[in-house]
Amino acid sequence: MTASSYFLVAAFLALVTSQAIASDPSPLQDFCVADMHSPVKVNGFVCKDPLAVSADDFFKAANLDKPRDTMKSKVGSNVTLINVMQIAGLNTLGISLARIDYAPMGENPPHTHPRATEILTVLEGTLYVGFVTSNPNKLFAKVLNKGDVFVFPKGLIHFQFNPIHDKPAVAIAALSSQNPGVITIANAVFGSKPPISDDVLAKAFQVQKGTIDWLQAQFWENNHY
Structure with a gap:
C-alpha cells in the first residue's frame, strides 16, 4: 500500500470515528456528578468526588406540574429547561427535559438544538408543530392533540404553535443531551x-x-x- 493510500485509509477512519462519538459522551462509571466549582475546563464537567455525592445531586424540586407564566413573553410561551445546570447528576448521561407552556395563540418560535434530538408529548391542548430539513428545505408538520408525540431530529429548525384562541397548551419534551443548547x-x-x-x-x-x-x-x- 502506498503512502497516499495509507493517508486515505487513516482519514476515512478518522471521519468514521468522529461520527461515532458525535454525541454526548457515554459514562464509564455509574455516574459523574458535575463539579461546578472545579477550575478545570473539559467537554462537559469534571466529576465530583463520589464520596461527596448525595441523592440531592440527582434531584430538583422543579414543580413541573405547575403552570408557567406566559404573559411576560412576546411570543406567548415559557420554556422551563431541566439540564445539567439544574441537576448536576445529569453530567455524562446524555439526557434533559423541558416543560413548555403556550398561551392561546402562543408559540415556541423556530429554533434549533445543536446537540440534541427532541421528542415532545402534548399534555394539554392542541399544537401545530413541524421541522424543516436541510437543503432542499422540506417542511414536516402535524397537528397534535393531548397525548400525541412528535420527534424533532437533532439540529433541524423546528417550532410549536398553539392555534387555539381561548385555551392554553402544555407539552413536555425530552432531549438527547445533558445540555442541548x-x-x-x-x-x-x-x-x-x-x-x-x-x-x-x-x-x-x-x-x-x-x-x-x-x-x-x-x-x-x-x-x-
Missing part, C-alpha cells in the same frame, strides 16, 4: 450582539436595508426562563 432563529439573526451587518442580511433576505434596520431595532427576548 438552543438557537432561536429570529433572535440569532436579528438580535445578535454585535449585530450582523445590515448589508449582509439585506442581501440574504432580499429586502431593503431599512427593513433589516427595523428588525434589528426590535427587542428579541428569550422565552427560556
